[in-house]
Amino acid sequence: MPHIPSILTHFxxxxxxxxxxxxxxxxxLWVRGREGLQANLAIITTVLALVATLVLxxxxxxxxxxxxxxxxxxxxxxxxxxxxxxxxxxxFFRVLGLLGTLLVLISGQTYMRGRTAFKGExxxxxxxxxxxxxxxxxxxxxxVIALAIEFLSITSYILTAFLRHDGLSIExxxxxxxxxxxxxxxxxxxxxxxxxxxGSTSVPALAxxxxxxxxxxxxxxxxIMLPALALVLAGIAFKIALVPFHQWSPDAYQAAPTPxxxxxxxxxxxxxxxxxxxxxxxxxxxxxxxxLGTMGLLCLLSMVVGNVAALTQGNVKRMMAYSSIAQAGxxxxxxxxxxxxxxxxxxxxxxxxxxxxxxxxxxLGAFAVIIxxxxxxxxxxxxxxxGLMRRSPLLAVSLVVFFLSLVGVPPLAGFxxxxxxxxxxxxxxxxxxxxxxxxxxxxxxxxxxxxxxxMFFGAxxxxxxxxxxxxxxxxxxxxxxxLMTLVVGLWPEPFITLANNVAHSIAPALQAAGGH
Amino acid sequence: xxxxWGFIAVLTLVAFTVPLIGLALSWLLRPHRPGPIKQTTYExxxxxxxxxxxxxxxxxxxxxxxxxxxxxxxxxxxxxAVAFLGLPLFAxxxxxxxxxxxxxxxxxxxxxxxxxxx
Amino acid sequence: xxxPPGHFMALSAILFSIGVLGVLLRRNVIIVLMSVELMxxxxxxxxxxxxxxxxxxxxxxxxxxxxTVAAAEVAVGLALVVAIYRSLGRTDxxxxxxxxx
Numbered sequence: 001m002p003h004i005p006s007i008l009t010h011f012x013x014x015x016x017x018x019x020x021x022x023x024x025x026x027x028x029l030w031v032r033g034r035e036g037l038q039a040n041l042a043i044i045t046t047v048l049a050l051v052a053t054l055v056l057x058x059x060x061x062x063x064x065x066x067x068x069x070x071x072x073x074x075x076x077x078x079x080x081x082x083x084x085x086x087x088x089x090x091x092f093f094r095v096l097g098l099l100g101t102l103l104v105l106i107s108g109q110t111y112m113r114g115r116t117a118f119k120g121e122x123x124x125x126x127x128x129x130x131x132x133x134x135x136x137x138x139x140x141x142x143x144v145i146a147l148a149i150e151f152l153s154i155t156s157y158i159l160t161a162f163l164r165h166d167g168l169s170i171e172x173x174x175x176x177x178x179x180x181x182x183x184x185x186x187x188x189x190x191x192x193x194x195x196x197x198x199g200s201t202s203v204p205a206l207a208x209x210x211x212x213x214x215x216x217x218x219x220x221x222x223x224i225m226l227p228a229l230a231l232v233l234a235g236i237a238f239k240i241a242l243v244p245f246h247q248w249s250p251d252a253y254q255a256a257p258t259p260x261x262x263x264x265x266x267x268x269x270x271x272x273x274x275x276x277x278x279x280x281x282x283x284x285x286x287x288x289x290x291x292l293g294t295m296g297l298l299c300l301l302s303m304v305v306g307n308v309a310a311l312t313q314g315n316v317k318r319m320m321a322y323s324s325i326a327q328a329g330x331x332x333x334x335x336x337x338x339x340x341x342x343x344x345x346x347x348x349x350x351x352x353x354x355x356x357x358x359x360x361x362x363x364l365g366a367f368a369v370i371i372x373x374x375x376x377x378x379x380x381x382x383x384x385x386x387g388l389m390r391r392s393p394l395l396a397v398s399l400v401v402f403f404l405s406l407v408g409v410p411p412l413a414g415f416x417x418x419x420x421x422x423x424x425x426x427x428x429x430x431x432x433x434x435x436x437x438x439x440x441x442x443x444x445x446x447x448x449x450x451x452x453x454x455m456f457f458g459a460x461x462x463x464x465x466x467x468x469x470x471x472x473x474x475x476x477x478x479x480x481x482x483l484m485t486l487v488v489g490l491w492p493e494p495f496i497t498l499a500n501n502v503a504h505s506i507a508p509a510l511q512a513a514g515g516h
Numbered sequence: 517x518x519x520x521w522g523f524i525a526v527l528t529l530v531a532f533t534v535p536l537i538g539l540a541l542s543w544l545l546r547p548h549r550p551g552p553i554k555q556t557t558y559e560x561x562x563x564x565x566x567x568x569x570x571x572x573x574x575x576x577x578x579x580x581x582x583x584x585x586x587x588x589x590x591x592x593x594x595x596x597a598v599a600f601l602g603l604p605l606f607a608x609x610x611x612x613x614x615x616x617x618x619x620x621x622x623x624x625x626x627x628x629x630x631x632x633x634x
Numbered sequence: 635x636x637x638p639p640g641h642f643m644a645l646s647a648i649l650f651s652i653g654v655l656g657v658l659l660r661r662n663v664i665i666v667l668m669s670v671e672l673m674x675x676x677x678x679x680x681x682x683x684x685x686x687x688x689x690x691x692x693x694x695x696x697x698x699x700x701x702t703v704a705a706a707e708v709a710v711g712l713a714l715v716v717a718i719y720r721s722l723g724r725t726d727x728x729x730x731x732x733x734x735x
Contacts, residue, residue: 022620029627143696150703157710167721174714178666181707182657185673188700189650192680192693196643201692520636577716581709588705591698 010056010064010086013049013094014134020045021127028120035119039109042123046105046130050098053091063087063505065140081204083141088505089282092353092498093137093274100266100360101130107368107477108259111375115163115257122162126263129155133271142191142201145275149187149239152268153180159263160256172255179248180238187235193228197221207283226290232279233294240272240328241321243301250309253321258374261317262367265324266360273331273356281335281349282506288338296336299433302329307440310447316370317380319447323406324363326444331355333433334421340428342420344496348428350503351420354496358405358413358488365481366402368474369395376468385451386458392468396455398478403448405485408441413488420496578630589618642683649676663715667708674704 008015024041065082105126112122132152139145157180161173191201198206215221234245241249253261280291306326313319334340334352342351370380372395377384389396405414418441425434470478488495596603596611625631649672656669678697685693 022617025624026620029624143692143699146696147699147703150707154703154706154710157714161714161717164717165721167718170714170717170721174663174718177707177711177714178663181667181670181711182654182673184707185650185653185670185677188674188677189680192677192684195681195690195693195696196684196688199688199690201690201696524637577712581712584705585709588702591701595695595698 006064006066006068009060011066011084012056013052013098014131016049016052017045017127017131017134020048021124021131024127025120025124028124035113038119038123039105039112042127043102043105045127046098046102049130049134050095050102053094053098056086057088057091057095061088066138080200080202081140083144083202084135084138085140086138088502089274089278090134090138092502093270094134096270096357096360097130097133097137097267100270100364101126101263103364103368103477103480104259104263104266106473107364107371108257108262109473110471111259111371112257118162122159125155125159125162129159129263129267133267136271137274139275139278140203142194142203142206145203145279146184146188146191148271149235149275150184152239152271153184156180156252156264156268159260160252162257162260166255168255169257170255172252176248176252179245183235183238183245186231187238190228190231190235193224194232197224197228203279203283207286210284211286222290225287229280229284229287229291230294233276233291233298236272236276236279237298239268240276240332241269241325242298242328242332243305243325244298246302246305246325249325250313250318250321253324254315254318254380258317258367258371258380261320262364262371265320265363265367269324269328269331270356270360273335273352277335277349277352278506281338285338292336292338295332296430296433299329299332299336300436302326302332303433303437303440304329307443307447310444313447314382315380316382316385316451319451320363320366320370323444323447326440327359327363327406329440330418330421330437331359333425333430333437336433337421337424337428337430340424340426340430342423342427343416344493344500346420346424346496346500347503348424349506350496350500351417351424353502354492354499355417355421357495357499358417358485361481361484361488362402362405362412362414365478365485366399366406368477368481369399369402372468372470372474372478375471377465382451382454383458385454387465388455388468390467391465392470394470394475394478395468398482399455400452401482401485403452405489407445407448411486411489413485413492416489416492578625582625582630586618586622639683639687643680646676646679646683649673649679663718667711667715670711671704671708674700674707 020041024038024045027036027041028038064086065084066086067083068080105123112119116122129152132148132155135144135148136152139148157173157177160176161170163169194206195201198209200206200209209215238245238248249264253264256264280288280295284291302325306322306324306329310319310322310326313322331352334348334355337348337351340348340351342348346354372392373384373388374380376391388399401412405412408414408418418437422434422437425431425437592614593611596607600607653669653671653673653676656672657666660666660669678700681693681697681700685691685696
């Protein structure tokens with residue numbers, strides 16, 4: 001039976017989010033949807049959850065299961081491990097998700113103000129999405145993984161289609177929904193076969209069975225295990241938007257309200273990688289022979305298709321969609337480099353975590369600029385960026401810094417992250433993929449430079465549009481992101497140590513299993 | 517004792533015979549006078565004009581959605597109710613929280629006017 | 635003699651494949667939605683069959699959750715379809731192509 005104290009302590013960030021979400025909704029009903037404190041309530045809730053997570057992380061290190069079950073549900077007398085687990089790995093992704101959401105909420109507040117009458121619903125949905133991401137970060141049971149992914153998906157569909165009088169927004173939401181519901185059905189199908197093989201929905205129990213050497217002898221086992229893993233991988237790859245499960249992403253990114261796009265480009269990706277790493281690297285590393293190849297293919301396709309397709313985009317949101325597909329490919333490169341070692345003892349999983357950390361701040365910084373430009377010009381087309389350097393030097397220069405970091409230019413955070421991931425790939429036996437990664441990284445310079453050229457050298461036909469007034473929220477987010485991009489780039493040691501510690505908490509067996 | 521396959525056989529048999537009986541009876545009892553209008557596909561009332569989509573009132577749709585959601589939630593009440601006597605106090609608290617969240621959902625629908633028939 | 639679990643698995647695989655075919659071949663969004671529901675129900679059947687064969691309760695609980703999720707998903711899906719019908723007047727997947735590139 002669930003242990004009440006463990007829920008109230010180790011599950012407290014999630015409980016805070018639930019309460020906050022319900023509060024925002026009831027407050028909105030109370031003020032009848034008028035302008036009010038909805039956004040502030042959401043921000044306060046996120047901050048409280050963040051504080052709770054940090055307190056948990058500092059005061060109670062180690063791994064703490066929540067929702068343990070002993071009784072008729074578990075196999076003969078044994079207790080089932082917690083369906084949710086609160087460890088360093090969970091904390092890491094909780095902090096990233098909550099921080100990312102906080103930045104999105106702050107930079108997107110004024111954007112949403114004039115565009116929708118449903119403020120309470122919007123902020124309640126954003127809080128639900130963070131809740132779902134937190135659940136994904138700590139999910140330790142197939143049921144929780146499936147439910148959390150579905151929860152995040154459904155909230156994302158609604159958020160994408162949120163501007164319901166905008167046909168484009170609805171269309172993006174519908175496409176997202178159609179692709180999403182199909183892949184999630186496929187993922188559930190794969191999970192049912194995992195249950196059929198493992199006899200349990202608990203991830204540690206499944207991992208124990210996967211490690212059993214006798215398993216390979218069972219006749220027909222591979223015929224079931226491989227498709228099952230492939231289907232589960234497809235479901236997660238959809239959330240991360242890896243090629244070929246990416247078709248929804250450019251449409252959804254372009255159509256969604258821009259703060260939602262910013263959120264989608266960061267939240268679901270980070271949470272998806274949390275599940276991917278916990279499930280495949282943390283639990284099924286003994287079966288790596290059966291999934292490394294597939295994942296390597298996804299990685300290759302994502303890096304190539306993402307970077308090449310971004311070249312021809314005239315809409316910056318759409319370009320960022322392809323760019324983030326490519327970035328997800330780089331993250332996956334770290335996942336497939338099992339056993340690779342890179343700078344300062346950072347192992348392959350640590351490199352992925354470090355990459356995600358830098359990506360969250362850099363990408364959200366870039367999106368804060370995109371939101372501000374769209375507010376000023378009403379468009380996210382390339383032409384809207386013409387002469388931005390003259391209209392707002394802060395926005396233009398910071399966007400350049402974020403783009404340079406995404407390309408991986410020293411001394412910015414993105415450089416260290418890419419260096420770490422490529423290093424892991426080279427030492428982890430994925431040299432061809434690393435070469436492709438470097439080459440496609442060079443290609444990415446072209447499309448980022450397209451925007452930069454408009455900002456600095458684009459001559460405006462229709463006179464000289466005046467300077468852009470940048471709001472407090474946007475300035476704050478841009479400065480925080482700039483600071484992080486520079487600090488992580490110039491002084492990466494503490495962050496590398498952090499990523500490594502977190503990585504060791506999830507995959508202690510990885511060092512022993514090195515050299516795959 | 518009928519085994520599982522027996523059940524399936526019975527089910528299949530019933531599934532096929534019931535509609536067959538209905539069709540056969542109506543074929544035996546009805547007068548047989550065909551005409552051009554009678555040969556058209558049978559539909560209730562008048563032939564629809566234009567797209568049948570426009571006939572739907574949004575209210576139907578909202579009602580149906582809210583009904584489906586609350587209907588499905590009751591699924592969780594059954595196992596809880598069956599095992600109620602064997603459960604600790606915490607299960608009661610958990611169910612109260614669950615129903616509380618559902619109640620907020622209902623209040624939400626109510627306040628948004630989804631329950632009003634216009 | 636009872637029905638072996640393999641038969642259930644085969645049936646659900648067939649149902650799932652019919653659902654996939656429906657998704658791939660039909661162009662009306664409503665029918666695509668119905669096909670997705672068929673896929674989800676096929677999955678439920680697998681869970682129940684596997685759970686019964688293994689004597690595992692968890693998988694039966696999973697089906698409860700899965701039903702709820704499917705209901706929520708269909709509610710959102712239908713809402714999107716109605717919204718797109720209002721803005722386009724049609725519900726064919728092929729017509730929904732404002733976003734491209």
